[in-house]
Amino acid sequence: MINLAALFKRQLAREALLHRRQVRLIINSCLFFLMIMVFFPLTMPPDPALLRTIAPGLIWIAMLLAMLMSAERLFQQDYDDGVIEQWLVSGYPVSLIVSAKILMHWLLNLLPILLFSPLLAILFGLTVYETLILMLSLVCGSPAILFLCALAAAFSTGIKQKGVLMALILLPLTIPVMIFGSAALAAAMQGFAVQAYLALLLAMSLVAAGFLPFAIAGVIRISLVD
Amino acid sequence: MMNQFLQWVAMGGYSIYIWPAYGLVCVVLVMNLLGIKWQRQRTRKKLHQWFKKQ
Amino acid sequence: MWKLLYQLASPKSFYQTSRRWVPWLGGGAFFLLVVGILWGLVFAPPDYQQGDAFRIIYVHVPTAFLSMALYAWMGFLALLLLIWRIKMAGVILTMCAQVGASMAFLALVTGSIWGKPMWGAWWVWDARLTSELILLFLYGAILATGNAYQNKEQGDKVVAILTLVGLVDLPIIHYSVYWWNTLHQGATFSVFAKPKIHASMLYPLLLTLLGLSLYCLLVVVLKARNELLLRERRQRWVRVLMEGEGV
Secondary structure: OOOHHHHHHHHHHHHHHHHHHOHHHHHHHHHHHHHHHHHHHHOOOOOHHHHHHHHHHHHHHHHHHHHHHHHOOOOHHHHHHOHHHHHHHHOOOHHHHHHHHHHHHHHHHHHHHHHHHHHHHHHHOOOHHHHHHHHHHHHHHHHHHHHHHHHHHHHHOOOOOHHHHHHHHHHHHOHHHHHHHHHHHHHHHHOOOOHHHHHHHHHHHHHHHHHHHHHHHHHHHHHOOO | OHHHHHHHHHHHHOHHHHHHHHHHHHHHHHHHHHHHHHHHHHHHHHHHHHHHHO | OHHHHHHHHOHHHHHHHHHHHHHHHHHHHHHHHHHHHHHHHHHOOOEOOOEHHHHHHHHHHHHHHHHHHHHHHHHHHHHHHHHHOOHHHHHHHHHHHHHHHHHHHHHHHHHHHHHHHHHOOOOOOOHHHHHHHHHHHHHHHHHHHHHOOOOHHHHHHHHHHHHHHHHHHHHHHHHHHHHHHHHHHOOOOOOOOOOOOOHHHHHHHHHHHHHHHHHHHHHHHHHHHHHHHHHOOOOHHHHHHHHHOOO
């Protein structure tokens, strides 16, 4: 039995390697994100003021949907390969393994979205300050969203008809993060102070990252043990 | 007499709101109970077949 | 009282004990609902401000209250299932979800119908209405998840986890929606500013509230009895019972 820190690091390395071998998955969710961001202005009157008004909500919705899409596959491959079964019998805490998996998934999926932020700034007419606040709010709030997506994915692994179930579960649970995330950028655009929003987002993410892995491990244990 | 009753049904002009609301509530409550009755019939059939197979 | 709880925890004795309750619950619910609704529709005086339209309160408030009370009860049952491993709690939890969803749906629709003559709109993004809508979505998620599992005991446990996550999230959701609403709309008027309600209007409300609670209890007990017959079909008492009923 290796100690827990070494286990965590090993899992992180494993997830990084898996993602590197299947880069197309990350590209997929990036393209989806871009698609939403580009199609919205195209399908509406190209009024700059209108675009600035909807930008906060739109960016967060696009991020939620992109994370939802990428999370669908979060546990599926490991379940099909029997890796999850190995986790359950290994004697190590499944919550720790799950945390490592989601953490690496978050890092690798968020990075492209952050890199797109300057592009979004140009498309929607955001200033440098607003772009920075956007990136900060995404960093603070997206862990909460991703952990909730992982919870929904755990519920729907091993079930045939997944897509609807995941969205249905996520819909109510992600509402607070979405409200405060989009409000952070909206406040920055109007010149209000944003520290409160960022602090709240960070708090939600920390709570999600701290407690949801146990719920996820519980769901995995219950639903994938026949 | 009839006049009073019709006045009550009219509910001061709000009848198109009140009666559909109450009607929907009654329908849902009754459907819940009916659904249980149908489910019990289905359960009995399922159990009957299962017992026969044993 | 502990004896009653022990009796309820085992499927067989739950089935037997609940048999005596069903006629009382049914009769009580019917009587209270009929008396309450008749009193509210016929005998309660019309409201000073809202005229006769306020009478929707007699179905709206009980359904809204029950949708939230049932969810809290489901949270308690979820704890019983996950921590104390009482399987009966899981059965009742799953049965409560459907009644709760009906109540939330009725609360939303009756509230919307009440809102049209009062505020002139079928829907406003008020904090409480939005929270009730989200509660309906939560119920929907719970029902969909429960139905997706073939193994019912697994389904119960997964639904319990989802219920608990939702229960913890519910205050956060409510306050964030409230905050969002006050920021974006500016308080137009307080939708639920309850002026002190006169006794002649209050009593029918209490009656319908109690009647609807008994109704929900009745539905949950009936559904649980049905579900137990299916789940416990390998037990001898089910076979004896069914043979007695000619199945």
